[in-house]
Amino acid sequence: MKQKVTVVGAGNVGATAAQRIAEKELADVALIDIIPGVPQGKSLDMMESAPVEKFDARIVGANDYDVAKGSDVVVITAGVPRKPGMSRDDLVATNEGIVADVVRKVLPGSPDAILIIVSNPLDAMCEVARRVSKLPRERVFGMAGVLDSARMRWFIADALNVSVENTHAFVLGGHGDTMVPLPRFSTVAGIPIPELLPKEKIDAIVKRTRDGGAEIVNLLKTSAWYAPASAVVEMVDAVLKDKKKILPCAAYLQGEYGMKDVYLGVPVKLGAKGLEQVVEIALTPEEKQALGKSADAVRELFRILKV
Numbered sequence: 001m002k003q004k005v006t007v008v009g010a011g012n013v014g015a016t017a018a019q020r021i022a023e024k025e026l027a028d029v030a031l032i033d034i035i036p037g038v039p040q041g042k043s044l045d046m047m048e049s050a051p052v053e054k055f056d057a058r059i060v061g062a063n064d065y066d067v068a069k070g071s072d073v074v075v076i077t078a079g080v081p082r083k084p085g086m087s088r089d090d091l092v093a094t095n096e097g098i099v100a101d102v103v104r105k106v107l108p109g110s111p112d113a114i115l116i117i118v119s120n121p122l123d124a125m126c127e128v129a130r131r132v133s134k135l136p137r138e139r140v141f142g143m144a145g146v147l148d149s150a151r152m153r154w155f156i157a158d159a160l161n162v163s164v165e166n167t168h169a170f171v172l173g174g175h176g177d178t179m180v181p182l183p184r185f186s187t188v189a190g191i192p193i194p195e196l197l198p199k200e201k202i203d204a205i206v207k208r209t210r211d212g213g214a215e216i217v218n219l220l221k222t223s224a225w226y227a228p229a230s231a232v233v234e235m236v237d238a239v240l241k242d243k244k245k246i247l248p249c250a251a252y253l254q255g256e257y258g259m260k261d262v263y264l265g266v267p268v269k270l271g272a273k274g275l276e277q278v279v280e281i282a283l284t285p286e287e288k289q290a291l292g293k294s295a296d297a298v299r300e301l302f303r304i305l306k307v
């Protein structure tokens, strides 16, 4: 393949993203993890599926960053999940150290790469990567909104028994309890869902979207990976193919939506230069207030960062 994507973290999300990138023949993949044997073993297993799945992209696993050299995009999924008894601050401190270390190691070999952050807490880890890399916001953004809106799209498609391809969903804000799904911009074949579903049903979809991560954790006792991997691969695809696709991503706002110096989920245009534009829409006073609350929650996390 002409292009290369490095995926750091060969766990559930990282390995599934690597598999999808290769199967779609978007790029060659370098898969990196600290656990000896895991990225190598998963890469070999995936390559052994290639003759059957019919893809010619290469996946190479490693514990160091030599194989990552010359990457166009770096996806960072490395981190630890929150364990019982672990405070939010402890999680931030641990994952902050991991994300900072990954950025310092990957960037020298791929000075032109675009960084897509997946590690949680997402908005704070984007800020860690931005501070450590010192890259402009065009090249450091995070995956959350594509996942949240994909979940909402599935709930809408399921409720109306229509093709998922007919659905669009609009989600703003931080990744978590303060996210702001916007039903009036969520559509089925162009028709806003408030014209298709009763208010109680929409409220239930909004709540389920907001709690989407927790619903999976309750079932699996670990966090989701199929939909998160799909979401990050859609972003990788938009960048590698210079699609100029408008997708909800965690972006470093510089005055847009009345917010400054904070990562927040907003619609952005993704292309070869990365985040090429933040798309602004007029919000109602209630929506603005909800977005402000979301930004406050993200800023609170920024305050405990050490980088």
Ligand code: APR
Pocket (backbone or CB within 6 Å): 008, 009, 010, 011, 012, 013, 014, 032, 033, 034, 035, 077, 078, 079, 080, 081, 098, 101, 102, 118, 119, 120, 121, 223, 224, 225, 228
């Ligand atoms: N360098 C490289 N890899 C690392 C490092 C590091 N410094 N530290 C941890 N890892 C690896 C782990 O060894 C593990 O294989 O990151 C991987 C994380 O994988 P999982 O634990 O399976 O987590 P996953 O479900 O993939 O989620 C990854 O995305 O959605 C978020 O909250 C989630 O932060 C988490 C991330």
